[in-house]
Amino acid sequence: MAQVAVQPQEQPFETTGDELLVVDNVTKYFPITRGIIFQKQIGAVKAVDGVSFAVREGETLGVVGESGCGKSTMARCVMRLLEPTSGRIVFRNRDITKLSRAQMRPIRREMMMVFQDPYASLNARKRVGFIVAEALEVHKLGTPQEVKRRVQELLEVVGLNPEHYNRFPHEFSGGQRQRIGVARALAVNPKLIVCDEPVSALDVSVQAQILNLLKDLQRDFGLTYVFIAHDLNVVRHISDRVMVMYLGKAVELATRDQLYIEPKHPYTGALLSAVPIPDPELGRARKQVVLEGDVPSPINPPSACRFHPRCPRFVQGHCDVEEPLLGPIGARGHVGACHYPLERWPISDEDFRRPKPAPAVAAAEPAD
Amino acid sequence: MALLEVNDLRTQFKTDDGVVLAVDGVSFSVEKGQTLGIVGESGSGKSVTCLTIMGLNNRRTSHSTGEARFKDENLLKMSPKRLREVRGNEISMIFQDPMTSLNPVHTVGRQLVEAVLLHNDDVTKSQAKARSVELLKAVGIPRAERRTEDYPHQFSGGMRQRVMIAMALINNPDLLIADEPTTALDVTTQAQILNLMHKLQQDFGSAILMITHDLGVVAEIADDVVVMYAARVQEQGKVENLFQRPQHPYTWGLLGSLPRLDQNVERLVQIPGQPPSLLDGRIPPGCRFHPRCAYVMDVCKRVEPKLEPTQGDDQHFNRCHLDQDVKDREAAKLASGALAEAS
Numbered sequence: 001m002a003q004v005a006v007q008p009q010e011q012p013f014e015t016t017g018d019e020l021l022v023v024d025n026v027t028k029y030f031p032i033t034r035g036i037i038f039q040k041q042i043g044a045v046k047a048v049d050g051v052s053f054a055v056r057e058g059e060t061l062g063v064v065g066e067s068g069c070g071k072s073t074m075a076r077c078v079m080r081l082l083e084p085t086s087g088r089i090v091f092r093n094r095d096i097t098k099l100s101r102a103q104m105r106p107i108r109r110e111m112m113m114v115f116q117d118p119y120a121s122l123n124a125r126k127r128v129g130f131i132v133a134e135a136l137e138v139h140k141l142g143t144p145q146e147v148k149r150r151v152q153e154l155l156e157v158v159g160l161n162p163e164h165y166n167r168f169p170h171e172f173s174g175g176q177r178q179r180i181g182v183a184r185a186l187a188v189n190p191k192l193i194v195c196d197e198p199v200s201a202l203d204v205s206v207q208a209q210i211l212n213l214l215k216d217l218q219r220d221f222g223l224t225y226v227f228i229a230h231d232l233n234v235v236r237h238i239s240d241r242v243m244v245m246y247l248g249k250a251v252e253l254a255t256r257d258q259l260y261i262e263p264k265h266p267y268t269g270a271l272l273s274a275v276p277i278p279d280p281e282l283g284r285a286r287k288q289v290v291l292e293g294d295v296p297s298p299i300n301p302p303s304a305c306r307f308h309p310r311c312p313r314f315v316q317g318h319c320d321v322e323e324p325l326l327g328p329i330g331a332r333g334h335v336g337a338c339h340y341p342l343e344r345w346p347i348s349d350e351d352f353r354r355p356k357p358a359p360a361v362a363a364a365e366p367a368d
Numbered sequence: 369m370a371l372l373e374v375n376d377l378r379t380q381f382k383t384d385d386g387v388v389l390a391v392d393g394v395s396f397s398v399e400k401g402q403t404l405g406i407v408g409e410s411g412s413g414k415s416v417t418c419l420t421i422m423g424l425n426n427r428r429t430s431h432s433t434g435e436a437r438f439k440d441e442n443l444l445k446m447s448p449k450r451l452r453e454v455r456g457n458e459i460s461m462i463f464q465d466p467m468t469s470l471n472p473v474h475t476v477g478r479q480l481v482e483a484v485l486l487h488n489d490d491v492t493k494s495q496a497k498a499r500s501v502e503l504l505k506a507v508g509i510p511r512a513e514r515r516t517e518d519y520p521h522q523f524s525g526g527m528r529q530r531v532m533i534a535m536a537l538i539n540n541p542d543l544l545i546a547d548e549p550t551t552a553l554d555v556t557t558q559a560q561i562l563n564l565m566h567k568l569q570q571d572f573g574s575a576i577l578m579i580t581h582d583l584g585v586v587a588e589i590a591d592d593v594v595v596m597y598a599a600r601v602q603e604q605g606k607v608e609n610l611f612q613r614p615q616h617p618y619t620w621g622l623l624g625s626l627p628r629l630d631q632n633v634e635r636l637v638q639i640p641g642q643p644p645s646l647l648d649g650r651i652p653p654g655c656r657f658h659p660r661c662a663y664v665m666d667v668c669k670r671v672e673p674k675l676e677p678t679q680g681d682d683q684h685f686n687r688c689h690l691d692q693d694v695k696d697r698e699a700a701k702l703a704s705g706a707l708a709e710a711s
Contacts, residue, residue, distance in 0.1 A: 022675035066554040067525075173642045201582060203409040203643075208625030208636035215635070230549045230554060233584075235626030237636070260629060274583025278626055280607045283587045290557045291565055 019090075019193055020224050021078065021111075026051050026087030028073050032299065046298050047073040050087070052326070055192070056215040060218065060225040062239030064232055064271070068295050070248040071228045072116075073123040075194050078226065079113055092191070094366070103256055109139050112185035116197035116324055118177035122169040128155070128180055129165040135187045145199050155181040158213060175206035178327040182213065186221070194226045200275060206274035211238060232275050244268050250326060266313050266330040268353065272345075291350050300328040305339070313340045313355035369440070370397035371457025371575050372421070375416045379413075379420045380648075386650040387514050390416040392599040393434075394650030396592075398543065403569065405574040405590030407583060407622070410645050413599040414579045414695055418545050420444070421577075422461055438543065457487040460536035462619040464548035466528035470520040476531050480504070481528075483538050503534040506571075507564055526557035532565070537568060544569075545577045550585060562589055565702055569679070581623055585609055593620050599657035601675060612703075615678050615686035617661045620702050633705050640706050655689065 022224040031046035055061045063071045076082040078089055080096060089097050096107055100265060108129060112135075115121035122131055132151045142150060152162035158179040169177055185193050195214070215238065217223055229235050232316040235242055236256060243253040244267065253266040263269045270291045278285035291310050296302055302309050308319040318339055329336040340355035379391040389578040391413045405626045406414045419425050421436045421443055436443040438459065440668035446454070454460075463469040463601055471630060491499075497516070504512035507530040518529055520550055529549060536544055546565070560600055569576060580586060586593055586607065593610045593697050595603040595618065603616040614620055624637025640659045652659050658668040678684040679692045688695065 066556060082505070175642065204583075205409060205621055205625045205639035206642075208627075209640075211627070212635055212638055228546040232555065232631055233627040236629060237633075271555060271631065274555040275590045275629055276558075276562075277630060278587045278611065278623060278628065279630070280587045280611050282630060287411075288559060288563070290559050294526055294557070297553075313636045353497065 003317070004071060006241060020056070020057045020092060021055040021226070022090040023054070023074075023089075024052050024088040024090065026077055026089065027085045028070075028076065028077050028082060029085045043299055046248050046301060048084075049298075049301075050076060051245070052087075053249050053250065053253060055226060057224055058190070058218075058222055059229055059240040060238055062235035062242040063228045063245060064230060064235050064242060065245035066230065066295050068247075069245040070161060070297065070298070071245050074198055074245070075113070075196050075226065075228055079111060079194055081113075087280065104141075109135075109188045110190050111192040111194065112188070114178075114181050114193060114195045114198045116184050117201055117242040118174050118181055119169075119201075121181055122177055124169055126166050126168075127165070128169065128172075131169070131180060132184045133186055133321065139188055141188065146150070149184075150187070151309055154186055155180075157186065157217070158183045159209070173206075174202050175209055178202060178206075178210050179213065182210070182217070184189055186217065189221070190223070192224045192226065196228045198227075200229060200231065207234070214238065223277065225264055232260075244271070247301050247367060249306060249337070251307065251325070251338070252334075252336040254331075254336075258331055258334045262334075262345050264334065264336045265307075265338045266311050266340070266352070267307050267344060268336075269342050269345065269347065270312070286346065287349050289347075289349055292355070314351045315340060371400045372398040372577070373437040374421065375435045375437070377417065377420060377436060379425065379430055379432045381425075381639065382432050382645075383429075383646055385422060388646050389599055389648055389651065390646055391420060391432075394593050394594075394596070394599075394601055396435065396601070396604060398575045398577055398592075398655065399574055400542070401569070402591045403578060404592045404594065404652065405578045405580060405586035406418065406594045406596060407580060408587055408596035409643050411646070412596040412647070415547055416594075417593070418461070418547055418577065418579055422455060422459065423448075424547065434546075441658050443670055444605065455489070456483055456541075457539045458541055459543045460539070460541040460545040461465075462529075462532050462536050463548045464551055466525060466532050466552065467520075469532060469648075470528060472520055472602055475517055475519055477501075478522070480516070480531075480535055480538060483535055487539050499538060500534070503538050504531070506537075506568065507531075507534045508560075522683050525562065526553055528588060529553060529557075531563055533561070533564065533568070537572060537574070539576055540706075543575045545579075547579045548581070549578070551580070551582070557558055558585070583611075594622075595622070598651065599646055600656060600687070601685075603656065603684075603686040604675075605678075605681070610679055611686045613681070613684070613696065614699050614702065615684065616657075616688050617690070617698075618657050618665050620698060621660075624702055631705055637654075637702075655687070663694070665689060 026048060028048040030047050031041045032043040033039040034042045051074055065071050079082040088095055129151050132154055133147050136147045143153045152165060154251055155162050155164060160179055198211050229236055240258050241255050243250050246267050252268045263272055270289045273289045293310050301328050304321055304323040305319045308314045324339045326335050326337040326339045369627045375395050377391055377394045381388045381390055394417055420432050423443060432444055433569050467653050477500055481496045484496035486497050501512045501516060509515055509530055518556045550561050578589060593607050594601055603619050614623060621637055621639035639660050654670050654672050655668040658664045672685045675685045675687045678686060
């Protein structure tokens, strides 16, 4: 099956040089092999396929998308927990894509991760004090007394009792465990914290506690977050800018208000209209745009625009032939990848299905 | 006469640590063709309520009292044989996780046919097959004839949940119990499934008992709502009234802790602490919510409030000692987004 080659993408945003993290056209393909002795590659899962974005210091970039869109793989590539197949990751103006493990080690202090599952991400056989202190010990930060004091301080910062130092993870509830995960990430004073679905396993009331905590910590310690979630409400609450991913590609990237008030990509529009609104009157009055079908396989993604088989605005002969590149749509700083972006929002179901070609600014985008 | 009337339902489990009072005096009713949403956090007893109604608790370790009258028959007193006739036929259930609730070693078609044949003696195998294809089409599975030959692992999560719904509806049940049917799914798939359930309800006239922790889903689909906390109903009423004029601090917390697309708030309302243990003897005395409640008064620690109708709305019940004007004032604050600053 012929694959559409990955076009070298122009950076769809200006970088000023003081970004904390720049991800430049990163791809991650997982090979699919056949055979036991002579393994030959028969294909690849294109989990992340050319994603570029930049994160400024002190901001929160939200990443949303359905399961299987590559958001977690992207996060692991950023952290160098996975080796990207191609592309560049620049952290504090230093290209870290090709650094060796030893070279990476001091940098790992500055980027930490909070994982989704608070049950699986804490070692059940270690005490909380050890779990939180481990990073401090690895980086040789402080004497044992100092480490202990620091850990107790951290436990307090995340809203746990410092006396919990000697307990095991199973003695805590899901929300408290996620607090331990946050304390562990904070231990070495990182610049960047990548949160991979940190609240999706929690109940709403506990989820609110963790979200408030993350916001408070950002204010107090000047943290920068990359916040991955599938819940659009949560992402909107915490993010300054939001990136929407679909099948390994970024389809739209904008400030929070631009994206939620005036989404341009039909996929973003469909996602937004699918979110249940906890208000019976508003929720039932609005017109939903319901997508049909499922996310296609990333092994053999649809040609050109990957969203075209599910897109209500699909135009035959254009969307399935020519791939839309990520380029400016609408207001400044708002980029999207669509030939027929939404004209306004909210939009009726009929208008949604009646695409108009993109205005000149989006059509001319590869040139600049 | 309601289709399902649950009266003072209580379920206890014997565990190594003692007796757990998982459901403690729950009453509600579901009318024909209506949807009742039960909301609450994990451990509030909402799933056990449904399992008890369906008679699916382990009989050796659990004990249930009260009644669940379905078409004027008490489900809790039914013989196992009669219960088997009712289950999957007049009442059916959709579980949360579509991966584990289908049998992985049989084709989807075979599992659907089984459900038909078990409950209908006069149906031939080919009729049953035709019926299962019809249902798979009704739930929107493309190429339904061919897909009956497929195994569950060949379907995606959303498609599996559709198969579960097809299986639940195949005998035209009067009552469909759905335990978090969309929790494991993406928003777009969730919207598909909720639309589908709504459409099928209109076509088949089934009543739905929907368990969820997502107030957004309840607002979209339910006619009546029951809010459960620590094994008890804390508030119940019509969906519009409950969302417009919530009366219980726990409901305020649930509503306020939800980030919303249509509101800008800097901080979310947070309910401090964790839900209590339901072990007998460990349940907080007085109002069960008082240790986490921001409005706690002395009386709350001693006397458990009764589930009483709200002033001016006798269909809307709540279990709280606060004065009516305090409740209305705080509900108004919540609606304007000002409650979070206070918490």
